[in-house]
Amino acid sequence: MNISKRKQGILAIICTIAMIVTSITVYNPREVKAAASGSGNGMKYTVSGESQEGGLIGFTCNDVKILSAVDGYMHFAWSGDKAYQVDTKTIKAQIDGVDVATYNSNPSDTFIAYNQFKDLEAGEHQIKISGTTSAGEAKEIYATATLKIEKVEGTTAVEKPSAPVGLEVHIDGTKTNYTIAFGTVATATSYKFYLDGTYKKDITNGGTVNIEELGLEAGKTYKFGVSAVNAAGESDITTINVTAPGKEEETTTGSSTKPLDPSDIKDSEWTVALGSKTVSYYIADGKADKVQVKPQLEGDNYYIAFSLAAKFKSVTFDGVSKDVEEGAFCKVKASDLTSGYHTLVVTDFHGKESVTIYFKVAEEEGTTKYTVSIDGESKTFGEGATIVVPADGQGYYDVTKKLAYAPGEVLPVNKNMTLKSIALNVTMTPGASIRLAAPTGLRFQTTVKSGNGIAADEILNSSTVTTGTLITTLDLYKDNGKTLTRDSKYNFLDIANDGWFNDGTKTETGKFCGSIIKIQSGNYDREFIAVGYATINYSNGKSKTVYANVTENNAKSIQGVAKKIQGSAAYNKYTPTQKAIIDKYIANRKEILE
Incomplete structure (x- = not known):
């Protein structure tokens, strides 16, 4: 078909106008879309x-x-x-x-x-x-x-749940599992179980925990705890003291009240045992009527008779199971009643009722006496007496010997002692930074406060406390119950602290960093999360680790941190070399893979 040049020119103008209109339509600023x-x-x-x-x-x-x-x-x-x-x-x-x-x-x-x-x-x-x-x-x-x-009508903002109340702990007939019961919290979506302040697992009301899995030692007292959780956060932890059963004894229901400390019993409430000058006794819980024959010295033993169903289910002395007599009585060897305090617990045949008797043994005349100061409170003890480190804390620190004593440890008194309760507090600085020294990487900072007036250079800068940083990916952290400890069974880095930002002299605080280095380019946008820790190494070879509390909001990617630095006024203060390090982490995954 032949078209004149005039018509061809007109068609060209029409096509040009159409292209312009099409271009304007694509970027129409008033384009309507779903909100x-x-x-x-x-x-x-x-x-x-x-x-x-x-x-x-x-x-x-x-x-x-x-x-x-x-x-x-x-x-x-x-x-x-x-x-x-x-x-x-x-x-x-x-x-x-x-x-x-x-x-x-x-x-x-x-x-x-x-x-x-x-x-x-x-x-x-x-x-x-x-x-x-x-x-x-x-x-x-x-x-x-x-x-x-x-x-939104009919709804209210989610608030952090209140702590569970009415916490109870019961052991099963095989003495292998504890049932954990508590009052349901209306706004809770889940609950967490803690052992001596350390998270162990999520739990339901009426759920169980296994003695062997928890690693409980027979006769030792532990603090069980439960908290409530919802989208707004976690409640305070409700705790209860529970004593693990011995091989031949049954654990009674835990009590949320503080156990009686025999050193708090008034002198006027002790009764001198018949036939003795140095041994006194105190029958706890108002159960003197259950003791027909009060402690009396007969030969090499102290004899006590009870009005409880026999043969007894169990007899423990200072937490250790003893042989059970055939009748409703028991004997305590005089040689076992050394200076200090002792505890006898007798449980009846049915395992339903028990009687606790405390013994106080005074020093013989001429015994050397020593002063023991615990958190500023001084007491006098005779040589050979013993004191027990509370089982529910982080232990004692011996200011003179520069040693840490484990919770539940029995300490003999053979010299003057100055002890302080250990109260380490571990926190993470929010966010992360870029390690600019080679090898470069993503850096997280931890702060450890020694607490209780113990200088950092005494306890943190020594072998008594070792510190470090655990680092893993956010997706692994989420897939494993949002928990990261040195005992976790999934992949993570455990980076030992090899230097402090401050030497801690005459202070209670130390700061250190842990970094993940040599991050692969394809992982620049991957988020990592870190948990700082402090492990207390006790003189008896045991240890206890205190962890920082973190949430997934603390997770960061090296790309995200680099972008934040690049967009801040502080960016101009870096050297060209440092800027080059920061800039290289800005590339996104798509650019890298291409």
């Missing part, structure tokens, strides 16, 4: 009315997520065309004219964390995202949107 919204904690958050008139073409809110009481985000994106990409260091967000922080920013998208808008009141709020173009002549472009916050 992004998300709900949580009793509120609904909707982003709509996106306006691109400030030049940030293709601007939209992709998603609004409320993941928990403290976690969530709004995700904004815009055209990936080079003409509209912005320098990530210049990306800025405002809500109602007030600057708010962004994270995980890229040339064509950015995020605003939930904690930046969760406390806003119900109603409409104006969002503005701006930045400077990175291609061609730099110029500031921006876009706006409206955030509408509505209260």
